[in-house]
Every structure is written in C-alpha cells, then in structure tokens.
Amino acid sequence: MSPVIPGFAYHRVPVADGVTLNAAVGGSGPAVVLLHGFPQTHLMWRHVAADLAADHTVICPDLRGYGASDKPAEDGPGTYAKRTMAADVVALARQLGHERFALAGHDRGALVAFRAGLDHPEAITHLACLDVLPTLDMWDVMHGVSAAVGWHLYLMAQPAGVPEPMIAAVPDAFFGSFLDQWVKDPEAIPADVRAAYLAACREAIPSIVADYRASAGVDVAHDAADRDGGARLRMPVTVVQQDWGAALGYDATALWQAWADDLRHHTTTAGHFMAEEAPAEIVKRLRELLSR
Structure with missing residues (x-):
C-alpha cells in the first residue's frame, strides 16, 4: 500500500473537462493548498501539512498528470499549461x-502556484514558491555549462515521441537520479516514500513530459504576455530557495521583485527537497507568510 499523510482524508475531486484530482485534506480553519514538485507527489508535504493542520484546513493534491490524479492525453499545448493546472487548483479549492x-x-507546483497568483488574484490570499524561478526567468538564466544542471528541461522540451521512450527505457534510473542528486539529506526521503515516488512516475511518463514541454512553449508565452502587460502578484509572496543565484550568476531577489509587490525572499542551506529535509524551516516561513 502506498504511504499516505496520517490523519488526512482522501478525496477524488472533479475539476475540469472530466479531470479528477486526488487530494489529501486535513485540519480545520483557513484553507492552505500545498502543491508538490518533481519527481514527487503530494506526500512531499507530509511533515509540513501535519503542522499546519493544527489551525488550517490543509489541501494537498496530486497535480494533473501526477500521482493518483487523472492524466489526460496531451491534446495541444494547453493540456498541461500552468494556466490549465492553476485553474484545476482553484476549482479543487472551490469544490471543497x-x-x-x-x-x-514547490518546484513544478511552484510554477502552477505562480500562474494561479497571476490568473486568480481574487482567490489567492498568500503565495509561497519554493526553489524555482518563474518560467520566463528560468530560461533566461540558463546558459553555458551552468545549464547542465537543467539538462532534463531540454530533454523533455523535445517533440512528443522523442523523450518519452528514452525515459521509459530506464524510468527508475531517470527519476531516481533527481532524488539522489538534488537531496542533501537522503534520510529525509525514506525507502517507502521513494518507492511511491518512483512508482507514480513510472505510470505518468507521458504527462510528466507534457508538463515540462509546456514550460518550454505555452508557459513562456503566458509569462511574456504578463510581463509585457505589467501583471504583478498583488498578494503577500514568500520565496524560499537554494542560493542558485550565487551558483549561476544572477540576482534571484531582483528577478522575483519584478513580479511581486510584497516579497520576502529567503535562501536555505537545505537541499532541493526542503519541505522534507527541513520541514521546521518551511513551516516557519509559511506561518510568517500567513501572518502578513
């Protein structure tokens, strides 16, 4: 049996066009939605969710295309556009x-959260993004040999039919490599959780690739249109990330300030999987955000 978040109830919630999301829900009080990254599922939030549920209703879905949520076939660039996935999240919260x-x-989930903040400001009261840059800025800072850290971004940006069979040939090696390379404390991802992540990824190769492919196309177009139009995040925003700016030669705070009016930017010494490696730190930052 796949691990679950203890004490949380599981729901299957229809959100749009026949797509249903798997979501773990616990606690009571003001709602907080937590979106996972790659190559994970909602389980990455298990520690943080348990703490926040003491005084919040905490909703942890699997994103469209991931985990136990539906994985519609890619039918044009919009199927896995962050705009579409953000609309899923807003519909999920309303249904609940x-x-x-x-x-x-976090990670892919942070890109969905960023898009939700721009597209649905009436719904999002506070926004936190962990260990990403907005899609448009991410592609801008990737250059030279430093871009090797994002090699998977370029692989999964290729046309349908190219990356999928390559990944399917060695799925555990492919997805497991990120769990190994991006973590600083391997014990933060125990064997049963790691196995659940790999199993979920094996079953979702086409949809995961489609998610990444969208970030090299339609998501860039949406971000560029918003930047050109002066769109900004008007709610309080917290960003927590590794010091990628120092490593890759850019000012991460300045990039985020270009999008957010009320920004608090923090760096962490934890690895990429910070909600699992340093849950107390992430809870602290989220509670600070929620108090603003």
Whole structure:
C-alpha cells in the first residue's frame, strides 16, 4: 500500500473537462493548498501539512498528470499549461468549499502556484514558491555549462515521441537520479516514500513530459504576455530557495521583485527537497507568510 499523510482524508475531486484530482485534506480553519514538485507527489508535504493542520484546513493534491490524479492525453499545448493546472487548483479549492485560500508550491507546483497568483488574484490570499524561478526567468538564466544542471528541461522540451521512450527505457534510473542528486539529506526521503515516488512516475511518463514541454512553449508565452502587460502578484509572496543565484550568476531577489509587490525572499542551506529535509524551516516561513 502506498504511504499516505496520517490523519488526512482522501478525496477524488472533479475539476475540469472530466479531470479528477486526488487530494489529501486535513485540519480545520483557513484553507492552505500545498502543491508538490518533481519527481514527487503530494506526500512531499507530509511533515509540513501535519503542522499546519493544527489551525488550517490543509489541501494537498496530486497535480494533473501526477500521482493518483487523472492524466489526460496531451491534446495541444494547453493540456498541461500552468494556466490549465492553476485553474484545476482553484476549482479543487472551490469544490471543497474554499473561495479564497493561501497557496504554496514547490518546484513544478511552484510554477502552477505562480500562474494561479497571476490568473486568480481574487482567490489567492498568500503565495509561497519554493526553489524555482518563474518560467520566463528560468530560461533566461540558463546558459553555458551552468545549464547542465537543467539538462532534463531540454530533454523533455523535445517533440512528443522523442523523450518519452528514452525515459521509459530506464524510468527508475531517470527519476531516481533527481532524488539522489538534488537531496542533501537522503534520510529525509525514506525507502517507502521513494518507492511511491518512483512508482507514480513510472505510470505518468507521458504527462510528466507534457508538463515540462509546456514550460518550454505555452508557459513562456503566458509569462511574456504578463510581463509585457505589467501583471504583478498583488498578494503577500514568500520565496524560499537554494542560493542558485550565487551558483549561476544572477540576482534571484531582483528577478522575483519584478513580479511581486510584497516579497520576502529567503535562501536555505537545505537541499532541493526542503519541505522534507527541513520541514521546521518551511513551516516557519509559511506561518510568517500567513501572518502578513
């Protein structure tokens, strides 16, 4: 049996066009939605969710295309556009009775959260993004040999039919490599959770690739249109990330300030999987955000 978040109830919630999301829900109080990253599922939030559930309703979905959520076939660039996935999240919260909610995302989930903040400001009260840059900025800072850290971004940006069979030939080696390379404390991802992540990824190769492919196309177009139009995040925003700016030669705070009016930017010494490696630190940052 796959691990679950103890004490949370599991729901299958229809969100759009026949797509249903798997979501773990626990606690009571103001709603907080937590979105996972790659190559994970909602389980990455298990420690943080348990703490926040003491005084919040905490909703942890598997994103469209991941985990136990539906994985619609890619039917054009919009199927896995972050705009589409953000609309899923807003619909999920509303179906569960929450018109307004705080939103935190990690990695891919942070890109969905960023898009939700721009597209649905009436719904998002607070926004946290962990260890990403907005898609448009991410591609801008990737250059030269430093871009090797993001090699998977270029692989999964290729046309349908190219990356999928390559990944399917060695799925555990491919997805497991990120769990190994991006973590500083391997014990933060125990064997049963790691096995659950790999099993979920094996079953979702086409949709995971489609998610990444969208980030090299339609998501860039959406971000560029918003930047050109002066769109900004108007809610309180917290960003927590590794010091990628120092490593890759850019000012991460300045890039985020270009999007957010009320920004607090923090660096962490934890690895990429910070909600699992340093849950107390992430809880602290999220509670600081929720108090603003």
